Amino acid sequence: MTEAKTDIWQFQTQLAEKLLAWSAASVTGGVASLFFGDKFWRGFGSQCAGWGAIDALIALFGLRNAQTKANAPDAHTPERQTRERANLRRILWINFGLDVGYVMGGTALALTRGKHNPFLRGAGWGIVFQGGFLFLFDLLHALLLKE
Amino acid sequence: MLADVSERTNTIQTILNPAWYQGHNRRSPYFEGWYFKLVDRTEAHRYAIIPAVFLTEGGEGPHAFVQVFDGVNGKMTYVPYPLSDFWAAEDRFEVHVGPNVFTTTAINLDIRHPDLTLQGDITFHDPHPWPVTLFSPGIMGWYAWIPLMECYHGVLSLDHALAGGFTIDGQAVDFGGGRGYIEKDWGQSFPSGWVWMQTNHFDAPGTSLTGSIAMIPWIGRAFRGFIVGVWHNEILYRFATYTGAKTEYLHINDDVVAWLITDRLYYLMINAYRGNAVDLRGPSKMDMGVRVPEMLTAEIKVRLATRRGDHTIFEGRGRNAGLEVAGDLDTLAGKPL
Numbered sequence: 001m002t003e004a005k006t007d008i009w010q011f012q013t014q015l016a017e018k019l020l021a022w023s024a025a026s027v028t029g030g031v032a033s034l035f036f037g038d039k040f041w042r043g044f045g046s047q048c049a050g051w052g053a054i055d056a057l058i059a060l061f062g063l064r065n066a067q068t069k070a071n072a073p074d075a076h077t078p079e080r081q082t083r084e085r086a087n088l089r090r091i092l093w094i095n096f097g098l099d100v101g102y103v104m105g106g107t108a109l110a111l112t113r114g115k116h117n118p119f120l121r122g123a124g125w126g127i128v129f130q131g132g133f134l135f136l137f138d139l140l141h142a143l144l145l146k147e
Numbered sequence: 148m149l150a151d152v153s154e155r156t157n158t159i160q161t162i163l164n165p166a167w168y169q170g171h172n173r174r175s176p177y178f179e180g181w182y183f184k185l186v187d188r189t190e191a192h193r194y195a196i197i198p199a200v201f202l203t204e205g206g207e208g209p210h211a212f213v214q215v216f217d218g219v220n221g222k223m224t225y226v227p228y229p230l231s232d233f234w235a236a237e238d239r240f241e242v243h244v245g246p247n248v249f250t251t252t253a254i255n256l257d258i259r260h261p262d263l264t265l266q267g268d269i270t271f272h273d274p275h276p277w278p279v280t281l282f283s284p285g286i287m288g289w290y291a292w293i294p295l296m297e298c299y300h301g302v303l304s305l306d307h308a309l310a311g312g313f314t315i316d317g318q319a320v321d322f323g324g325g326r327g328y329i330e331k332d333w334g335q336s337f338p339s340g341w342v343w344m345q346t347n348h349f350d351a352p353g354t355s356l357t358g359s360i361a362m363i364p365w366i367g368r369a370f371r372g373f374i375v376g377v378w379h380n381e382i383l384y385r386f387a388t389y390t391g392a393k394t395e396y397l398h399i400n401d402d403v404v405a406w407l408i409t410d411r412l413y414y415l416m417i418n419a420y421r422g423n424a425v426d427l428r429g430p431s432k433m434d435m436g437v438r439v440p441e442m443l444t445a446e447i448k449v450r451l452a453t454r455r456g457d458h459t460i461f462e463g464r465g466r467n468a469g470l471e472v473a474g475d476l477d478t479l480a481g482k483p484l
Contacts, residue, residue: 001251004275004305004376004383013411014390063411070412071456078381144280 003146008084009070015141016062019055022133026052030126043114043122044129047106051130085145092142099138102131160238162292165285165301166251166276168235168242169333175202175209178430179333181242183254184443185269185309186348186467188324193218193443193467196254197427198244200233206434211244213256214427215263218443218467221425224263240303251276251303251329256313267313269322274304274329275355277376278383286357286374288389297364298334305355305378306347328355328469337429337437338362339369340474342397342404344419346447346465354379356449356465358386358417360397360406362479371479375408377415377451379461384451386415399480404472409454418448419470429473438473445470 026048033045074080110124161167170179180199186192197214211233215224226245234243242249246257251274258265277286284291286302309325328347341361347354358375373394374387386392392410399405404419424440431437445468451461 001274001276003278004378005381006278007382007384009412010385010390010410017391017411067412067455071453071458076380076382076460081382140282144282146278146280 005081005085005146007076008081008088009066009075011145012062012066012084012088016059016066019062019137020059022137023052023055023059026055026130028052037122039118040122043119043124044126045122047123047126047130051127055134089142089145092138092145096135096138096142099131099135103128103135106131163279163281163284164240165279165287165291165299166240166303166331167238168240169299170200170202170235171237173202175204176335176430176432177202177333178336179331180214180430181249181303181329181331183249184328184345184469185322186325186327186443187309187320187322190348190467191219192320192322192325195441195443195469196256198242198247198249200230200235200244201430201435202230203430203432203434206436212435213244213247213258215258215265216425216427216441216443218469221423222262223425223427224258224260225428226258226260226263253311263316265313265315267311269309269311269313269327271304271327271329272308272310274307274327275378276304277302283389286376286387288374288387290372290389296334297336298332298338298361300359300374301331301333302357302376303329303331305357305376305383306353328357330357336432337439338364338474340476340479341471342399342406342419342473342476342479343471344404344417344445344447344468345470346445346468348466348468349449349463351379351461351463353381354461354463354465356417356447358406360394360479362475373408375415375417377449377461379451384413384415384460386410386413397480399472399476404470412453412455413460414452414454416448416450416452419468420446420448421470421472422446424470424472439471440473441469441471443467443469 030045030049033041106127114121114124178201183196185194195216200211202209209230211228213226228245232245248255253270255268309322312321338361343359345357355378360373363372372388377384386408395407406417408415422442422444424442427439428435429437429439447465447468
């Protein structure tokens, strides 16, 4: 029994769409916190807005990339799909490793320089929040991309 | 407490294995049926074999059955069995209805009915099930996790080769080298209106199309949901409400179902040409009284292409297509897009 494999370009597109939705929510929530929050929430919101903006750029690049690649002459051959699947899986696992670093860095910031500075404490936990999401996001999608 | 945990674990396991019988611990009204499509190598014999169980307090009462649809001669035979003759494994897909046995890899039939005698074994080689993941356990996507939906759907094999044969009313029919397809439905009743189509007989072998669109009751309202899969060149292209795909149009008349679906990358144009339908029996909450006009003689023209560049990924005409166009079609086709 051989489970059917889903189209890698649709997978990449849906991955980017989910990241885009997260980035929109992050930027909206982050900007609102910057305007209406106290020092802690301004720090937290600054990270959400910043990371959300970067995520949006990455997602838009991913969408464009999938659209372009889906038109390549060999885009719909099993060999190319397998290769791209392996590439995307590798990128997700590398990102997953970086995400661990973000979470640790954010925690360190919150607990050290943020100890007496509410803005930096908020920024630190903001990094943990964004890094934590990406940690789960990258891990789950890497696992979903079965061999 | 331990029994509760074990029951919940079993429920999760069955959801992650859509082929398995999902009805352990279910009460009436409930139905579950598997659809085995078998087409021999010459395409002169086309059958749909539907084993099912139906739990109800109304009508004929709870019972199991095997429905045999001869798609060439347009003959339907409904063979009922007492509920006690139904058995389903809890840890795999294996279902017995009377002396008939059904699994993902074979069916063994021994039907003796005044209108039909059918005996024999057919095995399935290299079935290709719809992928199952934690967040998308089969063709239903994440909707598979939603309890109390009216009807669930599963695709157990998009395409596979057949071996073996049947003796049908005394005539031997060899299915060796033919192609098959397996799916299933379960829940409380069929939707109020739906279109379903399937074919894996394109000029390019190893290509399969399965799709359905239906009115889905949802939190006191209803929406038009659809799921379509095109499996071609070992790649499954999914178009569904839950993937963000959109139905651009759905036109239904007496001759054709024309359906255009798009997502961010592709468009999928489907024209299903209707043949003569025969009424199969489908479940309502009360009885097996829903008329399901079905045919295995339809043809489906398909074009899958990229939106940017209009690069054709697949274009073909599928033969021996299963097609059902049933229920409240005005609502289905007329629903604002």
